[in-house]
Amino acid sequence: MIKVTSDSTCDLSPEILTNYNISLMPLHVVIDEQDFRDGVDITPADIFKYVGEQGKSCKTTAVNTFEYDTFFKEMSSKYEAVIHICLGSDFSSSYQNAKIASENYSNVYVIDSNNLSTGSGHIVYEAAILAKEGYPVEVICSKLEQLIPKVDASFVIDKMDYLRKGGRCSGMEALGATILKIKPSIEVVNGKMAVGKKYRGKFERCLDQYVKDRLENNENVDYSRLFITHSHCSPETVERVKQTIRQYADFDEIIETTAGCTISTHCGPNTLGILYKRKN
Template identity: 75%
Template sequence: MIKITADSTCDLPPELLEQLNITLMPLHVLIDDKDYRDGVDISPKDIFRYVGEGKTCSTAAVNTFEYETFFAELSPKFEAIIHICLGSEFSSCYQNAKLAADSFDNIFIINSSNLSTGSGHMVYEAALLAKEGVKPVEICSHLNSIIPKVDASFVIDKMDYLRKGGRCSGVEAIGATLLKIKPSIEVIEGKLAVGKKYRGNFDRCLTNYVKDRLENNDKIDTRRLFITHSDCSAETVATIKEAVGRYIQFDEIIETTAGCTISSHCGPNTLGILYMRKN
């Protein structure tokens, strides 16, 4: 039997993790001087509360010793473990997991070159193939082949969290607020880039974002789409589901909540549609 594991940043919903027997390795969330484990003893709502209280929030990678301990428990129980990491440009998780895996002969480490459900697509694919009995080397080959096909992007309502994390200046954040600019953030070749900037009401910006991504786009793999968001209202998510349906009928639309890593950098009211391209 093959075991699929992943960093907690893949943002897959608990029911899917349980259904496909996927085990997560939590990253660290640092609030002032206190260390929490992503999704275990802290949630995005906790982060928003702490930040609202003026506390400093940051995230940290899983270290090599933690990965070694994690793999040592699983390695004897399975034919192989395939671990999908947060992209190497975003964290040292991949490098640390690779070092840890050197101590084992049945552990495969995949650099997703992505984050959130961009990585989640790969974790899901791996779990489905493992369930079908596909060999580990073939699963890894498939995962590496789809890395450039994953389309991951988000729209951010306010730039306060990006400013606090040092990812934009105070002047940029203030200017964006005054002009009601909602930037889209895209993963391109494993790195974050600013995409189109939308203006106006958040829901209208999101609707235009969905149109830009999906309208007249025949290169999309229609098997699956993730709507991943950070503390958006049910009404907003419903609006986006409806907007998606106007352009493409996906076999499966999965709503997921962004975990602590995305939430700590982007803040509440962040939403993205994440899918794969055919080529």
């Protein structure tokens, strides 16, 4: 039996994790020098309280080699093979640390997702489906490597406060965005984070245009699956996005998931993305 594992950053729903027996390795969230484990000791709501209400500093840190070694030791002894999908190597040193730890085990395979959130989640979910269908580990890893460059991941951010606090934009940029009501889209391009189109106006209207831009007349969309992943958006906002998606594309399944602590730490509340696969 093949075991699929991932970093906590994959942002898959508890139902998917349970149904496919996927185990997660939590990254660390450090708030004013106090260390928490993502999704274990801390939730996004806690982050919004500490950072948004109390003004504390918050950052995420990678899983270290010792932690991965302990994790792989337990998993490799129970399963024929372990496939671990990491947060993209350009976002964190977790991949490098996992790769080093895996060298102690002949049946542990570490995959660099080159992505984050449910961009990685697509890879994890695909691996779990293939494992459940009985594919050999080498075939699964090969299929995942082919899929990785086809994942389309992007988000729209309501406010740039958390990007500013994390040092990812200047105070002047954040102030200007607030005054002009700019909602930037953040895209993953070749494994790196990049600023995409900048929307203006109310958040919900910006999301309408964002969905249209991503999906309208896009012949390269794989319609098998789309994730809507968000950080504390209202149910009404998410439902509106679902309806907008259906205007432009007919996906076999649309899965809503909540962003974990990593996305929440850097982007804050009212962040939403649609993440899907491309044909090429």
